[in-house]
Amino acid sequence: MLREKLSAISMNGRMAYGIKCVEKFLLTVYPDKNWAILSEKMWPVTNMPWDEWSEAFMEVIPQYLFEFDNYSDSGFEFISEDEYDSFVKLYSGVSDGSKEDDTDPVNFLLHSLFRIEEVYAYTTIPGKGEECLDIIEEIVAILKGASIEVPDVNDFAFSSFDEKDGWGEFFDGKRLSLIL
Numbered sequence: 001m002l003r004e005k006l007s008a009i010s011m012n013g014r015m016a017y018g019i020k021c022v023e024k025f026l027l028t029v030y031p032d033k034n035w036a037i038l039s040e041k042m043w044p045v046t047n048m049p050w051d052e053w054s055e056a057f058m059e060v061i062p063q064y065l066f067e068f069d070n071y072s073d074s075g076f077e078f079i080s081e082d083e084y085d086s087f088v089k090l091y092s093g094v095s096d097g098s099k100e101d102d103t104d105p106v107n108f109l110l111h112s113l114f115r116i117e118e119v120y121a122y123t124t125i126p127g128k129g130e131e132c133l134d135i136i137e138e139i140v141a142i143l144k145g146a147s148i149e150v151p152d153v154n155d156f157a158f159s160s161f162d163e164k165d166g167w168g169e170f171f172d173g174k175r176l177s178l179i180l
Contacts, residue, residue, distance in 0.1 A: 002137075002140065002150070002153060003133050003136075003137065005153045005154070005157075006133055006136060006153060007128040007129075007133060007161065008157070008160065008161055009153070009156050009157060009159055009160070009161060009168075010159040010160055010161050010163055010164070010166060010167055010168020010169075011116075011120065011125065011129060011132060011161075011166055011167045011168060012045075012046045012159050012167060012168040012169070012170065012171065012173075013156040013157075013158070013159030013160075013161075013168055014116070014129070014132055014133075014136060014156070015045050015046060015050075015113065015116055015117075015173075016046050016156055016159070016171075016173045016176055017136065017151060017153065017156050018112065018113050018116060018135075018136055018139050019039075019042045019043060019045070019113065019173065019176075019177075020151045020155075020176055020177075020178065021109070021136075021139045021140060021142075021143055021150060021151060022042065022109045022110065022113065022139070023035070023039060023042075023177060023178040023179050024143060024148055024149075024150070024151060024178060025105065025106075025109060025142060025143055025146065025148060026038070026106070026179075027178060027179065028146065028148045029105075029146060029148075030094055033090060033094070034090075035090070035179050036179055036180060037083070037086055037087065037090065038060060038087075038090065038110075039174075039177055039179040039180050040180065041056065041057055041060050042057065042113065043173040043174045043177060043180065044173075045057070045113075045117070045173070046170065046171050046172070046173030047170045047171060047172055047173065048170065050117045050121065051117070051121055051122070053117070054114060054117045054118070054121070055077075055078060056078035056079075057113070057114060057117075058114055059074075059076045059077075059078050059079050060079060060083075060087050060110075061097070061107065061110045061111055061114060062091050062095040062096065062097030062104070062106060062107040062110065063097040063098075063100065063107050063111055064097070065084070065087055065088070065091070065097060066088075066091075066096055066097040066098070067097075071084040071085070091106070094106050095107045102141075102142055102145070105142050105146070108138075108142065109139060109142060112135050112138060112139050115135050116132050116135050116136075119131045119132055119135070120132070124165060124166075125165065125166040125167070128161065128166075129161075129166060155176065156176075158171075159171060
């Protein structure tokens with residue numbers, strides 16, 4: 001049922017749905033952390049070309065953030081040293097980025113958003129974008145495994161797969177945020 005409803009929603013709408021799932025997970029499992037800095041990095045994707053977003057977003061995924069021992073060795077271009085330090089502190093006790101599976105759900109969820117972008121980067125969307133739907137199902141499985149109610153897909157129906165060859169119109173996703 002969820003997959004069927006999501007297939008009518010644009011890629012921008014699906015990404016927004018994935019981000020809202022991530023926010024629900026973070027707020028439920030780690031309610032004492034301030035996730036605003038991360039949400040500020042996630043939501044611009046619905047209002048810009050995804051390839052522009054992905055380069056900056058990649059730097060805050062634990063897997064990539066912790067690839068280096070310190071900021072000066074990282075060569076990061078999109079986050080400052082202060083932001084780097086803030087993300088290291090934010091992920092402390094949450095994720096070390098060493099696993100790409102559901103044993104590190106925060107890294108997995110954030111990497112899943114990046115995977116959604118990568119699937120259709122620089123190409124057209126075949127069919128209804130089945131690979132994206134598969135990734136969203138993996139995200140939803142993490143929430144269900146933690147007994148977290150998934151967001152209402154109808155909140156994203158305003159962004160139709162029939163718009164802009166499946167991509168949908170840009171929109172300010174921050175209005176859908178649970179954090180911002």
